[in-house]
Amino acid sequence: MYQREAKQYAKITYLKYIEAFYSIPPKFSNQPLLEAFPEKETEKVFLLPELCVQTGITEEIRKEKNTMSEALKSIKAAPQERLNAIIAGATDMQKDTLPSSTAVKAWGCSLNTEPVEVNGRVLEPLQVAFQEKKVYPVEDGNFTKLLRNGLQCAVKLDDWILMYPASDESVLDIWLRSLRDIAQVAFGMQLVEPRRIKLEHQLDELDEALQTEVKPSTQLVLMLIPNKDSPKVYQRFKRKLIADLPCISQVVKSDTIRKRQSIAAVLSKVVLQINAKFSGPLWNITVSKDLEKDIVAESLNTTELGAKTPFSIVGLDVYRNNMGERTLAMTATIDRSYSQYFSMSATLDKEEWQSSLLQNIQNLFRHALLCFAGGENQGILPDKIVVYRASVSSEDMDLVSAEIQAMQEVLDVLVTRTFGRQPEDRPKITFIAIARRGNMRIFAHDDEKGAAKNPETGTVVDDPVLCASGIPSFYLISQAISKGSAIPSFYSVLLNENSFNMDVIQNLTYRLCLMFYNSAGAVRVPAPVLYATKLAKMIGSVVQKAPHAALQKSLFYL
Structure with missing residues (x-):
């Protein structure tokens, strides 16, 4: 450190330097220093982790259109720009x-600087069905x-509650009238x-108000929350109505109801989300009759259903919060059009979380199957079950194999003891693992512009060059990306007792990517597993208690 007054250099520790120049005494003396890239080659820059903060797009940046536009240019690089950066x-x-070249040579490796060309194809177009x-x-x-x-099944709310702060009273009438008009x-x-x-x-009066006002007949509680104390109010509101007083709930920020621009789009989203939470299907995605024939179970039960037996699609995910606590969530379709769901969650033991995971998977899976049989399926279990397991890495394969075995054991016991059928009659499982977010990028060639572009939505790549593990697997780009580069999802078929061919699995997967009722378009992963992801995060980060069983046939967590 150069001392100007004495005109000489002196040695000083980083801890003393930070304390002297920033008036912040560091709390941890053994933390590592982070070396940052300097602007000048002659400089060295070191950062103390304790004083670093997360970067990202704040609410202030989002409100400034010009700043937001500049930020998106850096975050969402165009396909050709992304490809150039990779090369x-x-x-x-x-x-x-x-230094990186030294490491590459030491490993005996070499890198090809040109992208690898692989074969891909676009799945057949889909159709969306509404009412009538x-x-x-x-x-x-x-x-x-x-x-x-129009929606396939619009709900009717004749007993619901609107909670609001005093500061919103002046604009409440016009907002509520607009909301009801849009809905109708x-x-x-x-x-x-x-x-x-x-x-x-709100923070002081909320618990008592909910306890007093929410009745068994109450269908919905909608709450307006100002920015002040909003995280605390939101958590207390959701916890009360999900764990203690089971009721569908919706939160809207006070700033939202004051927006003049795009207010119709905002109100539409609120209305659609409310309808979806009541398990009212907003739309359905249809495919060709030939594909439907392949997907639907082949066996007939003319005595009870008089039609082909439906099958169930299960979504499975585990969420881990900042405290290291894990939450399991399972969703499962219980109707023929994959729009009605069983949804339930469980908090795992922190120390013995793996054994707790297997036990809770069995418990939730058994409840899901009984819920399926107790609905419109008239006491019949599904012949075929497709399971999508999210957030799987290569290190998780042994645990995932144990999960598959745990689900098979549930089926064996349920079929023989509860339903009195032969072991060979148990439902068959197709288990598909979805990899954690990876770095793979797949580009298509734009012949007109002579540049890279994003592949079309519904593009599948299962070329052996990329899928060489020996396990049936494929990449699927389900979303249409207008800004930035598309990120494919990677699927591995770990078990296929149903002997589905890959075309059926790929088409079914793509179809389910368009059935997430919080988005009128394709999402990155199938709806059942995205619902499980949303549920696990809601319970693990906000509610931190098991949801009430009365909500298990709703999408209360959207």
């Missing part, structure tokens, strides 16, 4: 002047503009006048 990175790693048998083709993986054709005119939903409850101090 440049691979080229730099070959240069002798960089209105069916339309899905274009570019999105059908937002088609929602005006655009989507055919019926919302009667709610019971209004004003809370002067």
Whole structure:
């Protein structure tokens, strides 16, 4: 350190330097220093982890259109820009002047700086169906503009509560009238006048108000929350209505109801989300009759159903919070059109979480199957079950194999003891693992512009060059990306007792990517597993208690 007054250099520790110059005494003396890339080659920059903060896009940045636009240019690079950066990175790693090249040579490796060409194909187009048998083709993986054709099943709310802060009272009437008009005119939903409850101090009055006002007949509690104390109010509100007083709930920020621009789109999203939480199917995705014939179970049960026996699709995920606590969530379809769900979650033991995971998978799976049999399926178990397991890495394979065995054991016991059938009659499982978010990028060639572009939505790549593990697997790009580069999802078929061919699995997977009712378009993974991901995060990060059993047939966590 150069001392200007004495005009000489002196040695000083980083801890003393930070304490002297920033007036912040570090709490941890044994933490590592982070070396950052300097602007000048002659400089060295070291950062103390304790004083670093997470970077990202704040609410202030989002409100500034110009700043947001500049930020998105850096975050969402165009396909050709992304490809150029990848090639440049691979080229730099070959240069002798960089440390990375030394490591590559020491490992006996070499890098090809040109992208590998592989074969891919685009799955057949899908159709979206609304009420009154209105069916339309899905274009570019999105059908937002088609929602005006009405929902497949619109809900009716004749007993619901609106809680609001005193600061919102002046704009409440016009906002509520607009909400009800959008619901009725655009989507055919019926919302009667709610019971209004004003809370002067939400954090202090919330528990008592919910305990007093929420009745067994209450269908929905909608709450307006100002920015102040919103995380605490949100957590207390959700915990009370998910774990203690089971009721569908919806939260809207006070700033939202004051927006003038795009208010119709905002209100539409609120209305659709409410309808979806009641398990009212918003739409259905249809495929060709030939594909449907392959997917649906082949066996007939003319005595009880008089039609082909339906099968169930299960989503499975585990969420880990900042405290290291894990939460398991399972969702399972219980109807023929994959729109009605069983949803339940369980908190895992922190120390013995792996054994706790297997036990809870068995418990939730058994409840899901009984829920399936107790619905419109008239006491019949599904003949075929497709399980999508999210967040799987190569290190998890042994645990995932144990999960498969645990589910098979449940089926064996349930079929023989509960339903009195022969062991060979048990439902068959197809188990598909979805890899954690990876770095793979797949580009298509734009012949007109002579540059790289994002592949079309529904593009599948199962070329042996990329899928060489010996396990049936494929990459699927289900989303249409207008800004940035598409990220494919990687699927591995770890068990296929149903002997589905890969075409059926790939088409079914793509179809399910368009059935997530929180988005009028394709999402990255199938809806059942994305529902499980949402549920696990909601319970693990917000509620931190098991959800009430009365909510298990709703999508309360959207």
